[in-house]
Amino acid sequence: MSYEISVLTPMTKIDNPRLVQVGKHGLMIARGNQRGLLLPQVAVDNNWSREEFLAQGCLKAGLEADAWKKGAEISVFEAIVFH
Numbered sequence: 001m002s003y004e005i006s007v008l009t010p011m012t013k014i015d016n017p018r019l020v021q022v023g024k025h026g027l028m029i030a031r032g033n034q035r036g037l038l039l040p041q042v043a044v045d046n047n048w049s050r051e052e053f054l055a056q057g058c059l060k061a062g063l064e065a066d067a068w069k070k071g072a073e074i075s076v077f078e079a080i081v082f083h
Contacts, residue, residue, distance in 0.1 A: 006039055006079040013075045017068055020050050025076040029057035031067060036060030040079050 011028055014020070020027065026040040036057045043053040055065040058072060068074060 002083065005082045006041075007082070009078045009080075011075040011077045013073060015074075017050070017054055017074055020054065020074070020076060022048065022050055022053055024078060026079055027053060027057040028075040028077070029054070029061045029063065029068060029072050030075070031061070031063055031072040034061045034063055036062070041081065 008026065022043045024040060026038060026042075028035060028037045030036075036059070038053065038057050038060060042048075042056075046052075046056075048056065054068040054074070057074075058065050058067040061067070061072070063072060064070075
């Protein structure tokens with residue numbers, strides 16, 4: 001069995017989804033009390049594009065997949081991963 005620990009950097013709210021860099025950024029998508037967080041490695045492990053990553057973050061928050069296009073807040077962060 002192996003473990004992985006991700007230490008997260010502070011969240012930065014962004015207004016432009018094109019700033020999300022797959023493989024570098026993790027995501028937190030929020031609207032009201034609903035929030036979904038995905039670590040940076042999730043997009044890489046699943047071979048997601050930026051748009052798929054954003055959509056999956058929305059779904060994890062319990063929002064519609066395109067909520068990132070309709071005013072949901074997008075925050076990014078980085079992770080330092082220890083194996």
